[in-house]
Amino acid sequence: MNFSEFAAAGVGVLADFDRDAAVAAGLSTARVRDLARVHHTYFGPTQFTRKQREALTAADGMPVDQVVLIERKLTAVGDAAERWRIRLDLVRHRGSYRALTKRINRLIHVPVSPPKPACRFSRSKAGMRTMIVTYNERDLADLEHLLRQMITSDNPAAAQMAEALFTLLRDGDSLPHAHPRPIILVPVDDHVRIHASDGDGDEVTLILTDGTTMTGAEYLRHEFGDTLEVAAFHPQHGPVNLYRTKRLANTKQKTMSKLVCPACAFPDCKATAATTQTHHIHAWAHGGMTNMDNLAELCPFHNGVNADNRNGPFGYIDNADARIHWIAPNGVEVPMTTPGAMELLFG
Structure with a gap:
């Protein structure tokens, strides 16, 4: 298939679409969802069989991306008969993607709900982060007006306004500096193996090849002193424990889990560990224990859809x-998008 054929490939190429095969081929979850929606519309069961045949004929030659756009926009139309009426109009369109978008907007009237006030922060990238604020338009207009009074025309306005904003926030110590919590990731050397203590499993005894033993806390204190907070990881068994001058109990387990999963373990999820929930890999309801080898970090949405019985449509962790993986419904292992302590230490 040359590029012209690829660009012009119509809805017919999705006749034998398979969701699991698409996931295994490496398509993004959003793309798989879009294609599955188109496949269900044109080749799935429906009570509007005559309209389905008409739409399939009319869509012949329409690029798949335009068909995907139509189906995505039609999700806003609640009535099935109305969706087919609009669909039959739109699939007869022949022209640019932009022109199709304009026609869709004329035919589909989606009520616009005002966004709720919000403040969001992105992940760090090359030492920088992005903050997105949604708030009352008049208040933000006042802020923009103030910031523009603080800049010059010599340099790009956006960068100057960012500097001006933080100058305002830092003046008078109204924006205190955060206190970072450095944690050193330490691989337990090959001459040490893990052996569970006789206690509740919260502490770990390390058996050395010379026959002597010491606790994980003693080992790390011997190597690093008690100044730094140190997390130990074993190349096969994963996180050993997190030690400092006093025990952290459940907080300690959550911290270690966030080192293993610095972001939601589902691939391509943008949620960082600051907003995730600690998830039982083997469900608590099915006998899973609250131990380090059974914990992972998931955002609230993916923690909700993860299949406790491992047979759900969203796969499982x-x-x-x-090494934390997402297992796709077809059994393919997909590593985390953001590498954690095990990947950083051992590859």
């Missing part, structure tokens, strides 16, 4: 070889 596993930790083969102490």
